[in-house]
Amino acid sequence: MSEIRVRFAPSPTGQLHVGSLRTALYNYLFAKKYDGTFILRIEDTDQNRLVPGAVESLIRMLDTIGIHHDEGVFIENGVLAQKGGYGPYAQSERLPTYREYAQKLIASEKAYYCFCSVSRLAALREEQNKNKLAPKYDKYCLGLSHEEIEERLAENEPYVIRLNVDENHGDIVFDDLVRGEVTIHARDIDDQVLMKSDGFPTYHLAVVVDDYLMHISHVIRGEEWISSTPKHILLHEALEFPLPKFAHIPLLLNPDKSKLSKRQGDVAVEDYLSKGYLKEALVNFVALLGWNPGAGSTQEIFTLDELVEKFDLSSVHKAGAVFDLKKLDWMNTEYIKKLALDDLYERGLPFLSEKEFFKEWVGRQNMLSEEEKMAFVKRVLKIEQDRLTKLSDIGENNPFFFASDIAYEKTLLNWKQNTVIQTKEALESAQETLSSLTDADWEYKEVVEKILMDKAGDKKGDFLWPLRVALTGAQHSPSPFDVAWVLGKEESLERLKSALQKLS
């Protein structure tokens, strides 16, 4: 096989969309699997929709996620730079190239000048719509004489250049790597605008010219492009370019099965990261939307390297896939559980630092060193790790770790039908036990656990429930020995003391 060269070619109109992330990912996986080249090209031909900073944000996000490109537009030392032998890689910098090819098409009569006003086009469309016909340009300007065209050009009349689709061209058939054979009749294809009146090319011209000049071997893009592919094929023929292979991947869908959109939830990768989803989980999840290793495999969790190894365009699904948050949550939970504690701390701290309760806690701990604070947070994390869905959940469900005082009804201290006397005895016994623990005992949560469990004996509920409530003030929480281990001897005894005061 000749060299594999694929591209991800976003328009800088906003943040990276999760659908685009998947398109980029599939291109990346395909390239890496076959030792090919993954190119990032910027399709900024629509001057009206450009969003300042969007190029930078797209590049940074791909970089953050770990989908690295080999060629194209990069950020170096904070500024945009381009690398590769087929640049420039931003279409707005390639205008002369597009003009040159447009002129070639004019010369070979595969394209023609069109001076029709937007109002005439609108009227035409309306008329066709009324008669239930497909809206298509009527080739009106194809009938213009050379003299008239020259004259109107000389007068600087605005014009566009349109593809001259031969209605007698046979059916256009292409072999899609995902869908198989796709057939479209030439008569259904509109005389697409190739050059706009502002001198910029449309997507259709730019993509064909660039894919050719950049030696793109496989065009892997979203299903929404499938109906423009015949136009692109016609352009390849007119320009005598060899055809790349096409693969149209299924759309990502809203729960109501429409194309994934902002109206029905978050669509930006940035949104998910800032909500506390791990990039690894997001990549894994999105990879499985429309693809799976097949062959009876039941594997759900994949590293990027495993995806590279196992990815295959032929096992990409044809039907669209609903973006199911519930499964993403599960996957994120799995990834969080597997994180090393130090890694969890590093990734989780930014989220924790934003919380009011944490800021207040930090304010109250001015006698602690940074190391001691870090050690405390790591203990919290060790207990919470298995109970987190998102990084932003840290501390949320267990406020007693960071709270200065915990409020609860004293009746909550009673285990089942136990009397106040029994509860008091349990708390006093716990007080005694915890007081007897040495600093060395407090080092390991397993030691604290063993000592308390031994003390509880076969009456676990009678002993552990009051202790747990005294330490947490909560009906639901992690085990009392875990909480005690996090809080430490002094704070634990303090909370036991105030629980006993409540009862007296």
Next chain:
RNA sequence: GGCCCUAUCGUCUAUCGGCUAGGACACCAGGUUCUCAUCCUGGUAAGAGGGGUUCGACUCCCCUUAGGGCUACCA
């Protein structure tokens, strides 16, 4: 409206003519357990409908239906 694409549990999917239709998420039940979470076990739940082809169709073909995409001097 026209053109194109698609169709297995609620969701993501396996199956490439032999199926008692498998897995995962979600949900439900049970177990472990001081509560919660984790963990373990089990369960509910699917081939849109109709025609063909075939000894045999979820798998191949056709029609219908449904959903989606496109239908711009946007990508």
